[in-house]
Amino acid sequence: MRADRLVRRMRWTLSIALLVTARAASGQASEGLDSATAAAIAPIVQQARAANLPVTLLYAKAREGQVQRVPVAKIEAVVRTLADRMRTANEALKPGASEQELHAAADAIKSGVGPETLRAMREAGGDGSLAVPIGVLTQLIARGVPVERASMEVVALLKKGAVAKNFIALEESVRQDVLAGRRPDESLDLRLKGIIPNLPQSANADAAGLNAGSPRRPR
Amino acid sequence: MHDINEEGDELIGRIVRELKTLPPVPADATARVLARVDAARHDEGPGRFSRRVIVSLPAAIGYAVAATLAGFLIRGAVPRQPSAPVVAQSPNAAVSQTLGTRTTLVPAAANTRALQEAPIKWQFVLDAPRAKSVTVVGDFNAWDGSKTPLERDSASGVWSALVDVHPGRHVYAFLVDGKTWTLDPNAPRTKDLDYGTQQSVLMAGMP
Secondary structure: OHHHHHHHHHHHHHHHHHHHHHHHHHHHHOOOOOHHHHHHHHHHHHHHHHOOOOOHHHHHHHHHHHHOOOOHHHHHHHHHHHHHHHHHHHHHOOOOOOHHHHHHHHHHHHOOOOHHHHHHHHHHHOOOOOHHHHHHHHHHHHHOOOHHHHHHHHHHHHHOOOOHHHHHHHHHHHHHHHHOOOOHHHHHHHHHHHHHHHOOOOHHHHHOOOOOOOOOOOO | OOOOHHHOOHHHHHHHHHHHOOOOOOOOHHHHHHHHHHHHHHHHOOOHHHHHHOOOHHHHHHHHHHHHHHHHHHHHHOOOOOOOOOOOOOHHHHHHHHHHHOOOOOHHHHHHHHHHOOOEEEEEEEEOOOOOOEEEEEHHHOOOHHHOEOEEOOOOOEEEEEEEEOOEEEEEEEEEOOOEEEOOOOOOEEEOOOOOOEEEEEEEOOO
């Protein structure tokens, strides 16, 4: 009988230990969120995880709201919207997108960029990361360049072989022009004239024979 | 089906028949087993389930403390997921991070992208001589202020920190004294369409 009691006590101890461990693990999974926010977004996170989307972006978005003391209901709505954008971005950036690309693409969609633009960017950009080109596209739109115009020009740049440093240079030039009082779309026109001729796939480079035997995109 | 008996191997046939035969059981065996079961039931009594549940208060507290300690020991032994995305320190680390996140990524593409997405050092600076503490929160540190405190230069009162950021567009803000949302005076600003707040913007290039 004493052995029976010992076994029962061991069972109780083990059960409580498992409960405590599970509780600790779930606390860890909430990624530093308060319990109400963590509970509110848990189903969204679960669905995203099942869809193989990086849930760290969802937790970060929730924490962004928490640090600004946004109500839980609003955080939940924002995280749900982000998950939808990530699904759209993931589908558009097939066959696979990095976390940085998904992050950038979700922001771009928020700014009004359509999935067809993202698909065109993936097609034009080959295996290269689209995190910077998509980020520059978002920032051009934020500066006031119309979505369609900015999307068209960024895809065209990728087709001509533009790489991250070209996009960063373009964005910086437009920023300085806008600060100096130039209209964003005017500035984009002007600065593209300075970038395009130097790209590997541009007509001028072709005419000069610079592209003979060169790959479509620098690796 | 292969039948041993049909082959006429008498020896093997006898062995099989022997093995198929159950060992002899004493006539009173069943009665003895039932008597033991009945005796055990009688010993525990009708309220045995209740007796299992009820334990004395000091013992319960003792078990709870022991279980909690055991739980934390187990938790400590299990590898934890970092509370924010791990910032890759090298291209190889970036490869594994990317592959770990996106299982559909083609390895060659993953290599190319991971190299292009390797983090670079970005310096954040805020002139706030009267502040007691300054942290930077942004999408690069998952909006976790505790991760990135700025250090104050005692002579100038300028706060700064070097942070790993991946190439691309990032939004951020400073938290002064743990609560005051402060924009970077030297960076472009944008209105976040999700939460409606103003944020600073940085465009990080390739490493």
